[in-house]
Amino acid sequence: MMRTGIIAAILFVLAHFALLTGVTTPEKFYFDEVHYVPAARQMLEAAMREPMLNPMHPPLAKQFMALSIHWFGDIPLGWRYPSVLFGSLAVVAVYLCGLALFGAQGPAVAASLLASFNQMLFVQSRIAMLDIFSLAFSLFAITAFMHGFRRKRPHLWFALAGIGFGLSAACKWSGAFVLAVCIGIIAVIRLMQIWRTQFADARADDWYRPDLWPGFNGWHFAACFLLIPAAVYLATFIPLYGFSVPGILEAQRRIFSDNTTSAIAGHTYMSSWPSWPFLMRPVWYLFDKIDEDHIAAVVLLGNPLILWPALIAVAICLRDWIVTRRLDAFLILAFYFGPYLAWALLPRTLGFIYYYLPAATTASFALVYALKRGSLPGWLLWAYVAIGFAGFAAMLPISAAFIGTSMATFSRLMIFQNWI
Template identity: 75%
Template sequence: MIIASKSPSALRRPAARTAIVAAIIFVVAHVVLLLGITAPDKLYFDEVHYVPAARQMLQPVLEGPILNPMHPPLAKEIIALSIKAFGDVPLGWRYPAALFGTLALVAVYLGALALFASQERAIAAMLLAFFNQMLFVQSRIAMLDIFALAFCLFAIAAFIHGFRQARPQSAFALAGLAAGLACACKWSGLFVLATCIAIVVMIRLMQGWRARFADANAEDWYRPDLWPDFRLRHFIVCFVLIPAAVYLATFVPLYGLSFSDIIEAQRRIFADNTTTAIAGHTYMSSWPSWPFLVRPVWYLFEKVGDDRFAAVVFLGNPLVLWPALIALIVALRDWIVARGRDAFLVLAFYLGPYLAWALLPRTLGFIYYYLPAATTASFVLVYALTRKGAPRWLLWAFVAVGCAGFIAMLPITVAAIETSIATFNRLMLFQNWI
């Protein structure tokens, strides 16, 4: 029997379609995220820390101590470039957040496509990530989290692509590169890198133990023949050397080639991110409460007219994120009972960035630390909603419900829309949301 191989043009068609869809997502999301982004026309919430640090980077000679030394410099360097391009105005401060929020959505699409091999499911995952409200809010404020998130999502997309390959070296190297850039924005990027490392180590340990499933099949999360040519040297290059090199390179514009200054910067970041000697905060919350959306953070709430208020709350869309908890149980069952590869991966990239917070001694936490896990929850939802036997309409019905919740929250999500006390009271379902 003669088996015809695919022609080069046939192989190019899926790649071309993926590029076209990614470009459409980029353009549409970028326009939407920029609408009303200049409101308010002043610094608000943690912009008061990061924008002055970015301004300082534009000085010909740094004067005084370096501002905001408790975080790596890459995200602030990007904000500084935007201020130089657009001016020291709200658009200059916030444009990079909108850009990287757009890139984060593209990365969700690419990650879901690598995971599910379905354009429909990938687009649904991207929409759910958008409608969860968290990504949208962080894409319109000059904070560091959206930059780290975008790089983390590209790292996840590259890793999932490599996971399915016999030779994952190139994909894993890209994952390490993106994870290193994520760490250079905020150290929470380490959680995704650690998740990738933990998966590879787990696979290699089981292979070393010659573990086998009695009724093995192609959909198992573990196979003894996985990545036959991936060696220790490849692991070190992909997940240690590349991330470390790109991370340290981002300090050079700020500290030059002074090795001692760069090392001291790491000591300061470590001390600030592991300290327990931090005063309480009105909006602080602990990591077990984040998936339940117990305590939001009000970025902005100020009176702008008669019964008109500009409001921005970081809460999350309950119609998306509460059902995600049920989807997690479904995925956990499928991983344990059916050994599903997709179930394993969606669980790993939700639980890894989330449960890592339980290991830190830091006592001060906020729900926006949940942003990476809340975003990858879209993978978990799509997985659960498209399991074998589920009706096709169920996924899109859920996307429509998520969209309705997102629209309902816009008065307390976009400062330019404004809200009234009546609308505010309708949306505040619980006293602790205020």
């Protein structure tokens, strides 16, 4: 336990330092900060004025931004420090989730490093947007769910997961996608148990067992995965609306209406969900010319040296789950495909590659799984982590605005025309 705490603390400090370096550049709003920072400022006013800014998203992430602005001032550090903090926590959560999944320190640390080097997490942790907050809470919730999955009495762990899911959805509604995955997993397992399903050659590492959670009944399920998340989620609206039930319900109606509408104008960097795993269309958050030959740029693309091979790793997990019914492969697939394919079910046509962030992060588990299976040498995983870091380092000039880059370097990094 002490070793786990020490490693988690080291990962947090390293991630915090890396994410905080140069985070105040640029000293102006860029990309969607123009929506969220004014909404956070509004929350600091003595009396909430109308119209409420950015009502299409829940308030929790913006409340964290408001607190930061209150503490650090209405400056770039005040806007972006909460993202740095939650990005660092997300790195720790990946490590803890890896421990629950693989049961060993090495693979857990490797998963955390790969998630850190996938470029998406780095970029989203340095901008005042909502996604990194939702991701961090989701990852802690997944960790609790995985810890509880293997226990006869998962009640406490599943309740903790419910708290995490409620907080995730209170940052952005897409955080509820992972909650839906867990509900689906439990529903399928309970249905198979009702049908008295058994595997003829049952093994301890099967994803399904007829004796799973004998004391976890319907009331426990409702409390952990419905009531607790709903209560936590709704509680985040109290600072804005007090205990006004009509006000809180009207806020939900507005969020639902804005997030399900298909009548949304196009965007230069929009992309559809089938393209995200292939990194076909990035989002340029910033492109400022410093002089004739130098630019300050921030692009949300993803590290091709990690996210393209991750597709092969996901296929390996799928093969192993089908052939050997392995629990770790099953959970990796569930938390990769669930938050990703949920976007295919929504009617809205406007999408961006940063919606792929949760799946891109959990893809690191698939890579670790694929590289540590069978008789593969242990050094191979760490060699691949080094390769991932090399790709991340090469992309730093277009990942962090304070570094800057030349047009020649920019041209070399833009391998495909559709990346521009």
